[in-house]
Amino acid sequence: MSELRFEGVSVRFGGRRNGLTAVDGVDLTVPSGQVVGLVGESGSGKSTLARAAVGLSPVSAGRVLLNGVDVRQLPRRDRPIQMVFQDPYSSLDPRMTIGESIVEAMPRGAHRGRAARRAEVTRLLGLVNLDADRADSLPARLSGGQRQRVALARALAGRPRVVIADEITSALDVSVQGTVLNLVRDLQRRLGLSLLFISHDLAVVRFLSDVIAVMYMGEIVEVGVTDQVLTDPRHPYTRDLLAAAPSLGSAMVLEDESSAGRLDIEPADPHHPPTGCRYHTRCPIGPIARRERTICTDSDPAVGADKRRHRAACHFSGEMT
Numbered sequence: 001m002s003e004l005r006f007e008g009v010s011v012r013f014g015g016r017r018n019g020l021t022a023v024d025g026v027d028l029t030v031p032s033g034q035v036v037g038l039v040g041e042s043g044s045g046k047s048t049l050a051r052a053a054v055g056l057s058p059v060s061a062g063r064v065l066l067n068g069v070d071v072r073q074l075p076r077r078d079r080p081i082q083m084v085f086q087d088p089y090s091s092l093d094p095r096m097t098i099g100e101s102i103v104e105a106m107p108r109g110a111h112r113g114r115a116a117r118r119a120e121v122t123r124l125l126g127l128v129n130l131d132a133d134r135a136d137s138l139p140a141r142l143s144g145g146q147r148q149r150v151a152l153a154r155a156l157a158g159r160p161r162v163v164i165a166d167e168i169t170s171a172l173d174v175s176v177q178g179t180v181l182n183l184v185r186d187l188q189r190r191l192g193l194s195l196l197f198i199s200h201d202l203a204v205v206r207f208l209s210d211v212i213a214v215m216y217m218g219e220i221v222e223v224g225v226t227d228q229v230l231t232d233p234r235h236p237y238t239r240d241l242l243a244a245a246p247s248l249g250s251a252m253v254l255e256d257e258s259s260a261g262r263l264d265i266e267p268a269d270p271h272h273p274p275t276g277c278r279y280h281t282r283c284p285i286g287p288i289a290r291r292e293r294t295i296c297t298d299s300d301p302a303v304g305a306d307k308r309r310h311r312a313a314c315h316f317s318g319e320m321t
Contacts, residue, residue, distance in 0.1 A: 006053070007062050008062035008063070009025070009027075010024050010026070028213055034195075035195040036209060037211070039200060039213070050166050054079065054164065056083075081161070086168060088150075091147070092154075098137050102120075102150070164195075166198045168184070169204065214241070217267065236286070267281075285320075295315050296315060
């Protein structure tokens with residue numbers, strides 16, 4: 001088991017004038033053997049943060065640490081962090097058999113000889129509830145759910161200590177999503193993996209996660225034990241996300257039943273984020289509702305967040321009841 005930690009991680013694309021900071025100073029820990037669910041709207045920076053952990057997005061500031069070691073110092077081929085991507089149809093090479101794809105992901109020299117590699121492929125397919133004869137199939141012969149299970153097997157072939165799952169059920173039929181989620185939960189518990197699970201679906205995150213982190217415009221705005229955050233949110237954005245999710249919002253006592261409508265307001269331009277709190281242009285308790293709250297536009301609420309419940313990046317988190 002291993003701890004994955006993001007320390008002040010920023011990811012920026014483009015130049016100074018027209019560039020975009022997709023991830024901005026993120027501090028987040030995935031404790032050893034636990035599941036951290038990362039939620040937020042599309043474009044909030046969730047996938048970019050995940051890609052930074054596996055070296056697919058450049059870290060412009062900060063560090064990604066695995067058990068205290070900067071992941072950039074680890075061998076790229078045998079890096080013990082594996083990622084499962086959203087689209088099961090593009091994550092596998094269509095010209096390679098399932099067995100060849102899994103073998104390709106195995107650490108160099110881990111299984112010597114064709115028979116040993118074949119036995120390991122069979123074992124991994126069994127872990128994800130697929131028959132061994134699927135090893136000779138091409139991806140085109142598999143359903144979306146089967147391909148995603150192969151992608152899980154391929155990730156496990158790398159002997160990871162941490163797995164990052166990025167929206168892995170969003171491209172699947174609803175009837176298949178539950179099967180994949182149950183499989184992920186079973187594998188995480190059985191193998192003792194540390195898991196960063198990214199989703200926009202709060203019900204899915206609640207099902208899987210020990211800890212939930214909420215991301216908005218490249219920043220973590222709230223983080224805490226899943227049930228505590230979902231039943232007692234300390235940031236207006238988290239509250240609005242919950243109100244917009246019928247399966248979860250109905251279980252909460254919401255101060256303003258129309259608050260979910262705030263998410264219909266267009267977010268600020270990410271190339272030119274607002275000063276102060278980045279959510280203040282949509283916030284139901286900020287200056288658009290109460291003009292005297294200029295602190296929301298003048299002061300970054302991330303400062304001092306460690307002293308607030310759920311590390312909420314909100315000047316008025318104490319009012320969230």
